[in-house]
Amino acid sequence: MSREQLVGMTRSLVAHGEADTMELADEVVRVPASSYTDEDLFEREKRNIFRRLPLMVAPSCELPEPGDYKAMDICGVPLLLSRQKDGEIAAFLNMCTHRGNPLASGTGKASRFTCGYHGWTFRQDGDLLGVASPQDFGKVDKAAHCLKRFPVLERAGLIWVTLDPNSKLAIEDYLCGYDALLEAFGFSGWTLFAKRTxxxxxxxxxxxxxxxxxxxxxxxKDTFGADFFNRANYFTWGPHQRLASPSKFAQRTGSDEQIDLTQMSDEEIPQDALVQGVWTIFPHISIASFYGGGQRGALISQLFPGETVEESWTTQYYVMENRPETEEQVKSAHEQFDFLEVVVRDEDYATGKRQHEALQSGLMDHVLFGRNERGGQVFHQWAEKLVNASDEDLLDIFAREQRQAAE
Ligand code: FES
Ligand SMILES: [Fe+2]
Known part of the structure; x- marks a missing residue:
């Protein structure tokens, strides 16, 4: 983790805050309304983005111990994550190699997986352990019928998987060095307090x-308040973006008090002040700090396309640095988490649904992203670039990002 880099970003935010300025994009950008509503494009996004690029599938603290597993379905791909005996995470295609029945669902703990259809058994590491009634079934090459594996990488207390078993794009290359910054949260030692979809x-x-x-x-205005800041500066690592408000203030951990960062030396700036704002991970993650129960916490929002172009699913994970202990702390952590449900469900997504329905009228040609909305501009540019890229292009694109970052 590069504290120096984080301090540099913070100093830049402070300077803009003091000058009452923000970094602006070069121009107002138009995005075709059809990029939200076109069903063919939506299918290609599922195939070329969600089923081809690394996705952050779980915070590490959702599977903290050997034997912990989690099954999920992403754009039609059944995925099974399993924490191995040595602590490494493995990602499998959640399909029994007999006839394809998913082996597990939800989350739990298991040292082996027994298929609920005919009873084949697989080890935690994906090896086929036993064929049911082998004397009757006939000869099976067990080594050739292990669970299929997906590329997986655990970094910064987060787990990425590429849902293409043959992907040549290294997850590390895709992250463009962003994972080193995400380390600053310290998620690997945190705990999952609650989640909902x-x-x-x-x-x-x-x-x-x-x-x-x-x-x-x-x-x-009714939740965060009508005087909440509305400016953000953006920092990018390939398609991944952090947005933070240009301000000389930061919230003091566990209180509503603001600290003045201009009065602090680089060494004095607290860690959570260095990770203020929203950290997004392309194409579908957003991470932001909260302090329910007077303790450091973060909301990790994980978004997936739904069945149709007008639907999506978001899992909100509320992770905390320490598990709240007193009844009072637990209650206020729940209040924080419930507040974030109301904000997202009743404000963001209720508006998004109305907006999307209106766009589906087809009567508006394009939408606008202002110079103060660089995040949206960058996101849509990357989404378009990556959905249209060939597999070879993908490798070139991220190799170029690596070279640029190194310069
Ligand atoms: S499909 Fe799993 S044992 Fe038959
Ligand atoms: Fe919002």
Missing amino acids: LAGPNWKTAYDGYLDFYHLPVLH
Whole structure:
């Protein structure tokens, strides 16, 4: 983790805050309305983005111990994550190699997986352990019938998987060095307090809302307040973006008190002040700090396209640095988490659904992203670039990002 880099970003935010300025994009950008509503494009996004690029599938603290597993379905791909005996995480295609029945569902703990259809058994590491009634079944090459593995990488207390078993794109290359910054949260030692899943509008309509602060004091006037800041500066690592408000203030951990960062030396700046704002991970993650129960916590929002172009699903994970202990702390952590459900469900996604329905009228040609909404501009440019890229292009694109980052 590069504290120096984080301090550099913070100093730049402070300087803009003092000068009452923000970094602006070069121009107002138009995005075709059809990029939200076109069903063919939506299918290609599922195939070329969600089923081809690394996705952050779980915070490590959701599977903290050997034997912990989690099954999920992403754009039609059944995925099974399993924490191995040595602590490494493995990602399998959640399909029994007999006739394809998913082996596990939900989350739990298991040292082996027994298929609920005919009873074949697999070890935690994916090896086929036993064929049911082998004397009757006939000869099976067990070594050739292990569970299929997906590329997986655990970094910064987060787990990425590529849902293409043959992907040549290294997850590390895809992250463009962003994972080293995400280390600053310290998620690997945190705990999962609660999670829930919410229905939302088209995935890009929904994701736009995580990429600007422009809407905060307007759409969220009843929750965050009408005097909430509405400016953000953006920092990018390939397609991944952090947005943070240009301000000389930061919230003091566990209180509403603001600390003045201009009065602090680089060494004095607290760690959580260095990770202020929203950290997005392309194409579908947003991470932001909260302090329910007076303790450090973060909301990790994980978005997936739904069955149709107008649906998405978001899992909200509320992770905390320490598990709240007293009844009072637990209660206020729940209040924080419930507050974030209301904000997202009743404000962001309710608006997104209305907006998407209106766009589906087909009567508007394009939408606009202002100079103060660079996050949306960058996101849509990357989404378009990556959905149209060939597999070879993908490798070139991220090799180029690596070279640029190294310069
Ligand atoms: S499908 Fe799994 S044992 Fe038959
Ligand atoms: Fe919002």
